[in-house]
Amino acid sequence: MKPDLSVKIHSLQLKNPVMSASGTFGYGPEFDDFMDVNRLGGILTKACTSKNRDGNKYPRMVETPMGMLNSVGLQNKGVEYFIHQIYPRISHYDTEIVVNVSDSTVEGYIEVAEKLNALEHVTGIELNISCPNVKEGGMAFGTSCPMAASVTRAVRDVYDKTLIVKLSPNVTNIADIALAVQDEGADSVSLINTLLGMAIDAEKRKPLLSTITGGLSGPAIKPIALRMVWQVAKAVKIPVIGMGGISNATDAIEFLIAGATAIQVGTANFIDPSVCIKIVDGIEDYLIRHKFNSVNEIIGSLET
């Protein structure tokens, strides 16, 4: 008998714990040629803001040892464009569609959340209070407990489906932020967003990103992400979604053992656009090999 891969994140019924991470998966159709997106537990769309955002200037990316820095800066055409142009192209997916929501003001977050609340097939939002690449909002909301709490509460009051809050690792104590958003009504926390980093061209003595600093992702950050997921999972009562450098099924399983109920795959999608499905299959193989009936048996099963 096949093991049960399904997990629950509040009202989200994921057929397996594997989701795509926002900003690395477009809106989904970009990957249709490489995998059956319907087989994923869920997809996290690119960030959606109240108004059109051009994002940051080029260059926006630099490769680093076992990872990359990006400073895309939440480029998107705004929530109205999403509703009228993107949503009709993705609403057919038979998977949980979660929209990543960001803005520079609390009012902006509220506006986007309210508008998305009306979309039948968008079953949750992920509040992005942790983007390191925008001047206003973004990480500023996610690095102080009062700010994180206030934006979570404001959105909670207008949004009645699953509310996930995406946490920044660029803090002294990530568990404190997780507790603050839990107390204000977050249904789940996802972590970690990218770590603030930078790269320099030594020959030219110039930064390699237009924004000087950017967000570090990829396998390089996995040990930090795993540690933070473990700390947060111990501290909160709501489900944790783990991410940060997950490249294969073993990585994903480590996050589940550390206490994540689901995981998100980000930068690895650039290396192998079918990696998410390979991770789903790999988790199933692991469960069979270890004679588990359900993936829930390994969540938070770290033996210390």
Added chain:
Amino acid sequence: MKKFMHDFKVVRNDIINPDYFVLYLQCSEPLPSIEPGQFAEVLVTGSPSTYLRRPFSIYDVDYENRVVSILIKSVGDGTKTLSCLSEGDTVNMIYPLGRPFSDPEGSDALLIGGGVGIAPMLLLAKSLHSKGCNVDVLIGGRTEKDIIEPWVYEPFARVFISTDDGSRGEKGLVTQHSIFHNKELNYNKIYACGPNPMMKAVASLAYSRNVPCEVSLENLMACGIGACLCCIVETHEGNKTTCVEGPVFDSRELAGWH
């Protein structure tokens, strides 16, 4: 256009000189249609410092033998690792990617490649020649070793060469080549690929003569399929992705080019 991810077997690695090599890669499956100007994202294995795929223009296609060839310049650890591949090795590629070159409104075309920027021009020369166009190819480089396989264009085009130091062909930049001073020549479209300053100079010259110019950009890329928005270029219609909406752009689309 559907994209594929396939493992290819190296059937040949032609080392042209210490800086340039051509990989001939065979697919076990029939190749999809590949248009001039499209590129592939190549996975580099065995290089500890290379994490992301590397984008390369597709140099040539042999549909009968299911072989794609890629012209590469060794510049960093990733390309140096690829230069060491030999017959029987496996290379994983995502392809065919990006927007191809478009045909000229007329029968006369000039194709200009600077250094490894010549890479997309062979397929284009073949394609335009097969459609009855008169094709000129101008190959530019800093020095003689940057002039890669000029003879391959000869069945399809007239070939011109310029080098900065005069070691091969005319001395000077491509835009200083005598074909631009030949009043007989009246191109319907100019195509350019190479370093940005070269492409901008070519585009300016084309613009001043009211000739459409398509350039193939080589922006830094991560995903290659439009998912990450790392490779954007500023256009008059806002940011566009080099990987999906490019790499080929009409130079008049690009902000700050004219």
